Each structure stands twice: as C-alpha cells, then as structure tokens.
Amino acid sequence: MLKMQIAIIADIHGNALALKAFFSEIAKRKDIDHIYCLGDMIDIGPDSNEVLHMLFSRNDISMITGNHDEAILTLAKGQEYPKSHSNVKEHHQWLLDRMDKSFIPKIEQLPRTIKQDLEGHSILFIHYQIKNGKINDPINNDPFSSIVEPSVENLENLFKDNNEDLICFGHHHPIHYFKGNKAIYLNPSSLGCNHKPIARYAIVSVSKEKIEINLEETIYDNSSFLESYHKLQVPERDFILKVFHGNQI
Template identity: 55%
Template structure:
C-alpha cells in the first residue's frame, strides 16, 4: 500500500494543486494524509479547503493555525503564543467560507492506524498526553525541537509506533531508528523556492519505506496575491516564509 503525506499547505492553493495533480497521476497511491495547518499565512484559504474537503481519499487533522483561526471565528481566547499573528488570523477568519467552519471543527488532532500489521501515528506536532484535549489558547503543542534523531526520539517517547508522521516545523525531517521512522515531509506551501514537498510512504508486511518528493510549480500569481489582497504583514511573510522571492 502506498500513501501520500502532505502538511502545512498554509493557504497556498497553487502548490497544493501541483502536488495533487502529481499524486493523481500515480495510480498506486491509495490515500492522502494531510497533517494540519491547511490555512494561515497564504491567502487562498477557501480554495485550499475546497480542494481537500472535496476529495474522498484525504484524511486530515488540525494544526495550530487552523485551530487559532477557529478560535477567532467562535469568539474564543486566541493563543497567547500566536499574538503576533492575531491580526492575520482575523483577516483569514473574515474570508473563510462558512461551510468550512464546521468541517474544520470536526477534524481530529491525531490519527492512529494499523496498516499491514504496522502501527502508524499522525499528528500536526507532538502533544503531551495530558494536553491532547486542551484548547488551542493553552498552547498544547510542544515546543519545536531541532531536527535530529535524538531529539525526535525524546520528543515522541510516549508514542511507540513504527511510523510517526507530523508537520508544524517547516523543514523536512526523515530519521529512523530500529523501531520508528520519524517523518515530516516539509511544508508544502511555505518554501523558499517554487517547489512543493510531500512524501510517498510504502507500507507492506515486509516493512515501511519513504520517498521524499518535490513538485515544481509556478508560484508567481500566489506571491503576487499577498500584495494584491493586502494580506496583513505580507512583506514580512514573503521574507520569513518564502525566502523573499521576487515575482
């Protein structure tokens, strides 16, 4: 069985379309797992959510940006750790189509499966078990650690699975010990060049293997949309999350 893993689309519909088009050309891929932060940063919120929710072959979970935007929409406390992006989240919330609100709210924080006798665990990022049901305003996600096998073994010590897939930290992570593969395919929508990363995971009785993929796409219209739509802090966002790319 082959599955695709994507994460951190961040409102970048151009990148998402490019990846989904490539996945759809690979008939051997039977399912897609999307590991949170579909919205926030990029402005194409409704297009991204429509692309994902309209498919029958996608399982999704929520990330910190998704939940923070929902907290704004419901008039709930906004996470103090995200105060610097509250105005941005309010901008996203005002433009999100109402039909997506309940759909986002219904998404889980974790997905656990056994596939061909192998245990898999998906989450946006690590949470201590005591925080799994905490509101996003309580900052339930653990502090980001630098990518290394030792750091991830320590971070996910509670989760004894053969594959742990996650996102949140935008660089690619791919580490393995004698029991677990730790996999973050990298942010699909926030890159410093017009390349959208994702992963293909093959799960067979004999084991689990990972292929890291990147799809090239034209991101000029996407980058221009920040200015054209007057996204709050758009100049900073392009510097910080897109490497200051010019169009």
C-alpha cells in the same frame, strides 16, 4: 509483495497552487491508495477557501488540525485566543473575515491525531507532539510541544512515550526523516511554504515486510500566488514573503 501506498502532506498554509501541483502529481501516478494531511491547511497564504474546497471535496484524504487552524477557529467561535499566537492575530482575523464560514464546522470536526494500522505497522499522524495530558486541551492552553531541532536524538526524546512504528508530523517546515531505535520519524516539509517554487511531500509504501519512504517535490509556477500577497494587501505580507517564501519576487 502486497503493499499500500500513501501520500503525506503537511502545512499547506493557504497555498492553492502548491496543493494543485501536488494533486496533479498524484493523479499522474495512479498508485496512491490514500492521502494524509497533517494540519495547518490555512494561514500564511491567502487561499483559504480554495485550499479547503479542494481538500473537503475529495474522498481519498484524511486530515487533522494544526495550531493555526485551531487558532482561527477560536476567533470564529468567539473563544479565548491563544496568547502564544498574539503576533499573528490580525493576520488570522483577516483570513477569517474572507473565509467561507461553511468550512468552520468542517474544520471543527477534524481530529488532532489519527492512528492507523497498515499491513501490520502502527502509524501515527499528528501535527506535532502534544504535551502529556493535553491531548484534549484547547489551543489557548498551548497543547503542542515546543519545536526541537531535527535530529534522531531530539525526536526520540520528543516522542518517547509513543510506541508507533512510524510517526508522521508537520509544524516545523524543514524535512525530517530519521530512523530511530523505536520508530521512523517523518516530516515531509511544508507543502506551501518554501524558498523555491517547489511543493514537497512524501510517498510511504507499507508492506508486511517493511516501510519505505520517498521524499518528493514538484516544481510549479508560484508567481501569481506570491503576487497575490500584495494585490490582496495581506497583513504582514513583507515579513511572510521574506521568512516563509525567501523573497522570491
């Protein structure tokens, strides 16, 4: 049975060690045809340059933008910053001040969505559902829908206007894996933000007959990454370490 195998990652959030751990696992497998990254590569963690270098240096990965990537772009380009992100503006500016500016045009050229037909199955890659008529709206117009709690009913309602067989998304950090009447809904969880030293991702095997999904995680030593919040004096570090990393140190 011929099949294609793809890896799905989301919400790296500036965690280079988690991304390295993921790439190490993929290299061991030797059976992954392509990787899809579902946005929010940067913000929260301080490793913007290392993360972006690893991503843009590969030719086997496709990326889309997330709300945090786009919000930081508004600061870089002197555009109107989204009011909905005002609580993290200082943090975004701190990250931008330390970012290699050669990455800015590269991020700017990334799409918001990718649609693929693999082995006869239609697949949507998106950071999160985008409100009707807002697919091309700037981030300051809040095009992304409000987060809904993970359930098949909520996701069927959220993506009711979509007709894809598999919808892959991120943004909300818990794992989502639901088989609805119309589609399979998959969020592999945040690669870079977890209350344990694990990096989560998904492997999707697509053949003409079916779509198979395996939720994966790899353990890695995240101690130096967590310590870097204090060493670098990252803004809002106490809040971030508590909410996004479970106060592991």
